[in-house]
Amino acid sequence: MSSAIEARDVRRSYGERAALDGFTLDVPTGSVFGVLGPNGSGKSTFVALVAGAERPPGGRLTILGEVPHPRLRARVGTVFQENASDPLMSPREYLLFAATLFGMGGAATRRRAEELLERFGLASRAKDPISTLSGGMRRRLEAARALLHRPELLLLDEPTTGVDPEERRLLWETVRAERGGATVLLATNDLHEADEVCDLVAFVEAGRVVASGAPAELKRDLRRQTVRVELTEADPGIVERIAAEAGPGRVTALDGELVVMTDDAAALVPRLFAAAGPAIRGLRIEDASLEDAYFQYIQRRAEAVR
């Protein structure tokens, strides 16, 4: 599969501070790719580099198969972390102005703008000043603007920050419906959102990619599961027997149940029943979340650095 973005050992510094320090990443064409990392990890710097279609000071970057140059920006749509609208304009004016910037005009463009206003639930507010729109509406407007010129690559930098769950659902539904075949690069620190919408993710820490792959693979690689054990009686002897089977430091008593961390629930559960069978009323196995994977990789990286 071809890559929409290919970054090899990309470096960029702000003064003494290295924002990107050997950043290497492949974003397959047509995928929804999440770049996850804490604030200041370099993910927004990478988005800015791609959005500006700038050549990095170090390393190699190709966007949509080309070396970065300003005209490439016509093939990219960006939702910035902060809104990029003029509060004095109306949503309709804003979209038509953005269309002019991206070389569009005429009746077809006006129709496209109206269609997007409708799809993103902004048609009834099309003439109002943007300053009067809610935070969620403004984020939807930003998404509509980024999709207006039918980009091949859509960059979303924390598009749902400060947006309520209903607005978030609406925004993602519409983006998914409107993106066509465009590749989506999502920079976020919302791991649940990434787990839900991304085909592939990369964990970024200190300007480097520390792990990447499909969310399911990353979680599977962890081999971490949680077994929640509900007991018939709170007998300390039983807790000790379960702890002995699970290994040191892996059992926590939480809200009237025992939470057991394990790398292999399938092997552990029969042993738990053998050790404390009659005392077990119920048992639930939960897979590791992307959040577990994220912390595991970021921690590994921090330990390696130390």
Next chain:
Amino acid sequence: MSGARVAAAIALRDLKGVAKARSQLYSSVLTPLLFLVFLGNGVSHGLEPAALPAGNFTAYLVAGTVVMTSVFSSTFSSASYYRDRDTGFLRLLLSSPHSPRTVMLGKSLAAMIIGALQAAVVLGVAAPFVDFGWQYGVGGGIGLALLTVVLLNLMLTGLAQALATRVQSMQGFHLVMNLALFPLLFFSGAFFPVEGLPAWMKVLAYVNPLTYAVDGLQLATYATGSGGFIGYSVDFAVLGVLGAAVYALGLSRVPKLTYSGE
């Protein structure tokens, strides 16, 4: 999409923004007119303006007021750069496929048009009520006055843009602009003739670019002859060369697409 069309679209959007900000629009035209009415009439009736080349202080003051209007208006218009930066709109402009110079060209074009229009309004409103000489005729005088104003605004917009891309805060920008331009206004012949000044002040006046704009406007509207004035060949040469140089300086540094916190 040509760069010129995009620059025009950006300029149009800035012009619409000013039209929507009514208070700024009204005050930028009314302030110089009130200034003209009160200061002009007050001095005309309270003092004997024998030092003026053609008498009538109110008529004399029009050229200076037009220059003052241009100074303030181009300063305020260029401050839209800060507004766009703070609202995030500048990011949209810079993420478009056009060069940042095209973006800045559009913004400065708007600032120049606004400055020139406001100066023209002041001139147009004042003209019927004051005793102008119109030595080149009304049409010729208006044409020469507008040319002077356009050259002046080219220089002022270039200066404002050069500062805006170098000074981080809007407060700092206004401080520097006021600090630089207020003294220049006083030594430009805007409020009193340069001829009667002490020698050291005359030197300051002749190295002051605003002097040549005031002179050009005085020649176009107020003067009945060329005696006591610098003359158009020098005025246009100074304003044209300086305007082009300062405007080029304004475009020499352009903003980059950056992120807060990165």
